Each structure stands twice: as C-alpha cells, then as structure tokens.
C-alpha cells in the first residue's frame with residue numbers, strides 16, 4: 001500500500017515559484033502510522049520468529065505505541081523499556097501501550113543513555129529471557145530498508161523533506177531516491193549530532209553513505225518536544241489554511257522549516273518540494 005500525495009496551495013511557496021506537496025504517510029496504517037509502520041514492516045518477520053520484542057523509548061514515544069500495537073496485531077509479545085521513572089497514572093501513550101499488551105519497565109536516565117551497550121542489554125536478557133531487540137525509535141538496518149521504499153514511491157519530486165528524531169527515516173528515504181533528487185531532514189533535537197547518526201545507519205545498512213541528503217539543524221525550537229509561541233501560532237495557522245493538524249513534536253517543525261527556507265530563497269525556482277507527513 002502507498003500513501004496519498006496532495007498538493008498544497010500556499011502563497012508562501014507560490015511566491016517563490018515553488019510547488020509544495022504533502023506525502024500523507026500518516027494515513028498509511030490505522031494503528032501504526034507513518035514512518036513507524038515503514039520502520040517496523042521488515043522487522044515483523046524476525047519479531048514473530050523470536051516471539052518477543054524488547055524496545056526502548058521515552059514516556060511519550062510514538063515508537064513505543066507503534067511497537068505495542070504491532071505486537072497485538074501481528075502476534076508477538078512486547079516489552080517497552082521506558083526512560084526515567086514510572087509515573088502513575090500512566091500517560092495516554094503508555095496506557096495505550098499497556099492496553100495493547102506491552103509489558104512496561106523503566107531504566108534510570110544514566111543507564112538509559114547506555115541502553116544499547118552489551119552489559120545493559122545482558123542485564124535485560126537475564127531479567128526477561130530471549131528477545132528480539134529493536135533499538136530506540138525502531139531504527140535498525142531493516143527499518144532503513146523499509147524507509148527506502150518511501151523514497152522509491154516519490155520519483156516526481158526534486159526535494160523530499162522529513163523530520164528527524166533518530167535519523168532512520170532520513171537514512172532510508174535518501175537511499176531510496178533517484179540520483180537527481182535530494183533529501184532534506186529537519187532535526188527536532190538540539191545538538192547537531194544527527195548527521196552522524198544518519199551516516200552510521202546507512203553504513204550499517206548499505207556499507208556506506210547513500211543518496212544526496214543533508215540534515216538541517218536550524219528548526220529544533222529548543223530541542224525535543226520543546227515548543228515556542230511562534231511554532232504554536234504557525235501550527236494553528238497551518239491547520240486553518242489547509243485543514244491538516246501537524247504534530248508539534250515532528251511535522252510542525254519540518255513544515256515551519258520548509259516554508260522558512262522557501263522564504264529565504266533556498267530552493268531553486270520551479271522546484272517541486274515534497275514534505276513527508278511522517279505521523
């Protein structure tokens with residue numbers, strides 16, 4: 001199944017001679033939206049073979065929700081290792097994960113930072129037995145391959161944009177594009193380290209860098225899940241103009257960035273720009 005593409009009529013792009021499109025990956029699956037579906041898809045086989053998946057995320061992680069739903073739908077057990085301490089009652093995301101049958105456990109912040117290190121993983125295996133490990137955000141080589149399919153679905157565009165959290169989506173998207181296309185990822189994290197992560201994931205998947213891509217670090221609005229009145233006003237205005245409510249952690253920051261870059265003349269006139277609504 002592929003997700004629909006719609007053209008946006010937006011004077012901020014039109015003024016610069018640009019055509020702007022949205023790839024509605026948020027509509028790709030009812031319970032497992034957008035890039036989380038793309039990243040999980042090829043991991044479902046090994047997950048079912050092992051019977052149990054263990055994965056990591058923050059208390060509001062979309063990946064934790066998606067992994068829990070996938071376990072329920074495709075028939076494997078799920079363990080979610082959540083950063084920080086347990087807070088009761090559970091927030092909506094974690095309550096949903098638990099309803100989907102996910103077993104929740106918590107790691108203090110210091111250990112969580114080293115969550116993929118062998119000693120931390122060994123301790124988890126001692127506690128929970130054998131499992132298929134999905135890294136934080138679900139970003140592994142099979143996830144990158146799933147996101148490369150997204151790139152292959154959008155041949156008609158010059159620049160393809162996505163938000164970046166762990167960088168798995170951009171790593172795959174860029175690899176799936178044709179040589180004349182380029183990918184632009186908008187980091188929602190402060191720190192400027194995401195290019196390195198995207199490169200590491202491409203190396204793990206393909207043995208080296210693939211595609212024409214860049215991470216834009218100027219639109220994180222203070223860091224993960226941080227908001228500003230300017231970003232909120234932009235998101236509200238976008239919903240009013242286009243009838244699409246962007247998620248404030250990821251896609252709103254990307255869209256703000258795309259239109260800001262357009263306003264600065266960063267894209268060549270006549271370019272067809274596609275923004276992926278990842279969730």
Ligand SMILES: *Cc1c(COP(=O)(O)O)cnc(C)c1O
Nearest residue numbers: 062165166167168169250278279
């Ligand atoms: C998880 C998520 C992302 C981040 O994707 P990465 O592959 O981790 O970079 C982007 N957008 C949405 C809506 C998400 O839920």
